[in-house]
Amino acid sequence: MEVQYNLRNPAVKRLMKEAQELRDPTEQYHAQPLEDNLFEWHFTVRGPPDSDFDGGVYHGRIVLPPEYPMKPPSIILLTPNGRFEIGKKICLSISGHHPETWQPSWSIRTALLAIIGFMPTKGEGAIGSLDYTPDERKALAKKSQDFNCEICATCMKTALLACSESSIPSLADVEAKELAKQINFKAETHTPSNAATESAAAAAAPAPIINENQDSQVSQQSTSAGTSLETGMIIGDDTHVGNQEDTQSVPNTTSLSPRQRRAQQQQQQQQTRRPTSSYSQVRQPANTNQIGSTILIVVLTLALAALIFRRIYMANEYRFDYEL
Incomplete structure (x- = not known):
């Protein structure tokens, strides 16, 4: 050995x-x-x-x-x-x-x-x-x-x-x-x-279900909020829009999961974009006024040019009669 x-x-x-x-x-x-x-x-x-x-x-x-x-x-x-x-x-x-x-x-x-x-x-x-x-x-x-x-x-x-x-x-x-x-x-x-791992997964299994339900509720609230917001924009009721935004900001974010927070952030972003679109709609008449002003300037310029041309024409005609 x-x-x-x-x-x-x-x-x-x-x-x-x-x-x-x-x-x-x-x-x-x-x-x-x-x-x-x-x-x-x-x-x-x-x-x-x-x-x-x-x-x-x-x-x-x-x-x-x-x-x-x-x-x-x-x-x-x-x-x-x-x-x-x-x-x-x-x-x-x-x-x-x-x-x-x-x-x-x-x-x-x-x-x-x-x-x-x-x-x-x-x-x-x-x-x-x-x-x-x-x-x-x-x-x-x-x-x-x-x-x-x-x-x-x-x-x-x-x-x-x-x-x-x-x-x-x-x-x-x-x-x-x-x-x-x-x-x-x-x-x-x-x-x-x-x-x-199985026991931990079993203990954690209810959490995703609850989160999914809560996420669906958040998405439903987002949809209803968007409908109400659009309705408020159509009828021009700013108070309604403000109340709807306040209602959506009521849920307590401290008890929400990361997935719920992301859904809520997306909801807030959507709500932020919509007033911007309405603002762009409000600014559309201003753009129309700018176009009208441009047309008016062009018309005045043409009128001034016609006036100058007429004066030159009349001056030439007067000179021609004087020579005769």
Whole structure:
């Protein structure tokens, strides 16, 4: 093993150290790497006492990433137990499904205690979890002692030290419970973010409906306001127009959504444009007067030119008579 791996690699150094520490089996757990793969370990744990798994001995695999201990391992159970699916990566807050909760200070021994601490908990739909009845789990606990691993040739009857009456409850059981409290063991679902997103979307779902209704009401008010405004312009009732604008400015903008504010701003802009158009209509007679003035100037100019021409003509005629 020392020849196959780079001893300067942090993961290799860490795993070899843990393999040395876990070399001897205990009454509650045992784990060692495979002979040809330092990054795959096989483990055996005893079911927690005073539970449906009491008396059971369960075998499984731990697959470690090359970045270990910076990234968590993946845990797979091989013995039928009624709590975790066999041959499938289980979802624990200390496994590869939740790298955000993993701490580099934890170890393979911590993972073994995590499995023992998680067994009596409810599956609650987590990945790789099962919710068998207590009778089914007790039956599987008895059958687990006859399980033999074909990969590492481990026999469950000899994998762990025999329990003595003085060792129950053992120190490992107490430590597993304490560790469970420290790292907040819980069967987390495989889609917590999706569940949170769905709940948030459900909570926020009524808001768009209300906003759309309010927006439709605002648009209806804008239409009615435009009709009233046009009517007021036709009959020349400035007071009516002013009252209508005051009525539209009554809604409180502090309780409106951004969408409603935009609709209200558009409404105000429309109301602002309409007096401008009426003002342009009022200015139209002024434009007509300008055209009339221009025509009058042209006519006067032509008349003056005709007068000058007539005087020149009369002067020439007078001179002609004088010469005669």
